[in-house]
Amino acid sequence: MTDSQNNSGVVEPRGPKPRKIMSRRNIILYGTLLVVAIYYLIPLYVMIVTSLKGMPEIRLGNIFSPPVEVTFEPWIKAWSQACTGLNCDGLSRGFWNSVQITLPSVIVSIAIASVNGYALANWRFKGANLFFTILIFGAFIPYQIMIYPLVILLRDLGIYTKLPGLILIHSIFGMPILTLLFRNYFTTIPEELFKAARVDGAKFWGIYFRVMMPMSLPIFVVAIIMQVTGIWNDFLFGVIYTKPDTYPMTVQLNNIVNSVQGVKEYNVNMAATLLTGLVPLTIYFISGKLFVRGIAAGAVKG
Amino acid sequence: MISKAQLERLFVSSVMLAFASLAISIVGIKPQLFQNIQLLFLVIALISVLVLGVQSKTIQFNANRLKKQIIGWILSSFFSILIWSFAQKDVQSIFPAIKGYRKALNTLEPVAIYLSIVFILFALILAIVGARDSRLDRPGYIERTLVYNLSSKIAAIPMMLTSVGIFIVATLWTVYHSFTNSRMLPKSEFIGLAQYERLWNSDRWYMSIENLAIYGACSLVFSLFIGFLLAALLDQKTRFENTFRTIFLYPFALSFIVTGLVWQWILNPEYGVEKIVRSLGFESFVFNPLYNTDIVIYGILAAGLWQGTGFIMCLMLAGLRGIDQEIWKAAKIDGIPMWKTYIQVVIPMMRPIFITTLVIIAAGIIKVYDLVVAQTSGGPGISSEVPAKYVYDYMFSAQNLGQGFAASTMMLVSVLIVLIPFAYLQFGRRKYD
Structure with a gap:
């Protein structure tokens, strides 16, 4: 992955200087990555959370709040009862x-x-x-x-x-x-x-x-x-x-x-x-x- | 007098031309005429076989050095005759089990006849060619075409059929029929450019083009920019690189339908982002991209970017890893700041990757269909229509095939405009390597 592994025969100090963990560069780097990662994960989270709520809870709460009462009813319904046109076998x-x-x-x-x-x-x-x-x-x-x-x-x-x-x-x-x-x-x-x-x-x-x-x-x-x-x-x-x-x-x-x-x-x-x-x-x-x-x-x- | 080599070439080319005219007649363009042309070419092939036979004065099936090949071709011919006979009504009444495949057999019938004739001709010509003692003679054109590397040619038959029989023939078929007044069923009555006139006078098509232009331009710029930025961030010997990459790429594994439906839910004004911001105290906050005709395409863009950027990032990351690490050291010694190194050194070095990525994104953009169907079904009104959806709707819902064909031909043209320069660049570059 890095060059330091490739030319391991050389005998001189290599690689970057050791850095402080909380340097400004690191905060910006990991901060950006973390924000983007959260943005990418939100839809998955919303999907999971919504699918575990009951309908009344969805109408009252917002889509990001975790379910108060976890129910697997929607999953069962989606798998075996949801209707498309005439047939209702999910x-x-x-x-x-x-x-x-x-x-x-x-x-x-x-x-x-x-x-x-x-x-x-x-x-x-x-x-x-x-x-x-x-x-x-x-x-x-x-x-x-x-x-x-x-x-x-x-x-x-x-x-x-x-x-x-x-x-x-x-x-x-x-x-x-x-x-x-x-x-x-x-x-x-x-x-x-x-x-x-x-x-x-x-x-x-x-x-x-x-x-x-x-x-x-x-x-x-x-x-x-x-x-x-x-x-x-x-x-x-x-x-x-x-x-x-x-x-x-x-x-x-x-x-x-x-x-x-x-x-x-x-x-x-x-x-x-x-x-x-x-x-x-x-x-x-x-x-x-x-x-x-x-x-x-x-x-x-x- | 025609030489042996010329006769052999004549044979192979007339067999191939016969096949081409068979294909054209099956597609349905003047079937009667092309069947006759096919017959003509087969006769020419037969004559060239006979002349070759007369010239070499021998036809030998036994004690022939190409015996195995000859038997193989005769067997293949036998099988094609078998398929042809299954398509006949009399045989079907004897074996009722075949009747279920009647439709498929009827389609295959002309091909089967053609193949049985051609295979017999192959066997004949090999018997002629192989009968002569050719220990000193260089193997002729026929032998090189029919005998050498035969397994490879047989193995490549699916590829040949797909590339020529489907990609080329189907494309030409559609382009041809875009000049007809086909409605419920395809017709071959030529009406010139009328379909295109109608297409370009249609508001819905203009809307589709406009949407595609906005979506395409934005997603090109943003996914390249964001993708490169993320790749550059991950390339800083970042810890948890794999975790981040896994997170950024997972939407790409999902179906466009799933993506579209999730974003439809998030952007839902009753329950989604709008409601949350309002509940924070901003009562007049409006954010309902999927229900506003002016900005609906940006709602779709958001979902598209969410799904596709991770992929671009992966391509960019692969490109960055291909850059010589010495470049960074050199830049450091010269005291050039990192962002400047990226812009002035690294990005120009990654030009091939950028071009490839550009073509991939462009080819993907024009196919956008599922996402729109799932997220808005083209609505509200016609404000989020795209060309692919226009084609589908006119072909399969509005029963107006001609319009669908014309629209898809326009799509093809726009792809070729992007693709041909790219192919030219690729092949041009390879020449100088």
């Missing part, structure tokens, strides 16, 4: 839909993209880079321009508004960034290993399964994290390529909270919002540095 339906969408999409998209990245990195053929360039361009083009032809395609295949259709869509649109991720990683693996495997007689798939895949577990974990959070958080594709029965969680959440009928139950809304955010947040807090690495790798182009 967010649980959306949750299971999202699970059914996310798992296969993640597996399919990563399987395809890793093989693609491997082909691009180690078995380059003429014209491969052209396709790759188009693919990367596709990541930046607004999805809106490709939405409708894909509706027609899915309708022709008979999977429009069904879960397999959405899985296909996620696999397609996950491909650019994942292929880039894998290609960049595989090019950093020393070529000697690849050559040695070839000399030993391994072919395309043999090298992939026996050499490349075992060596690149971290990047697979990064890709899984990226895809799970990305697909779980998706709204646009969910709202276009599914119908109320198969809505993923985000779409259902939006419908519950922004429905115009009935009395607004803010505590239930916040509980539902938290429930939806819980999956990516859990992944984020568990994965820590890998998450950061994933977004940085997805962002920094060749």
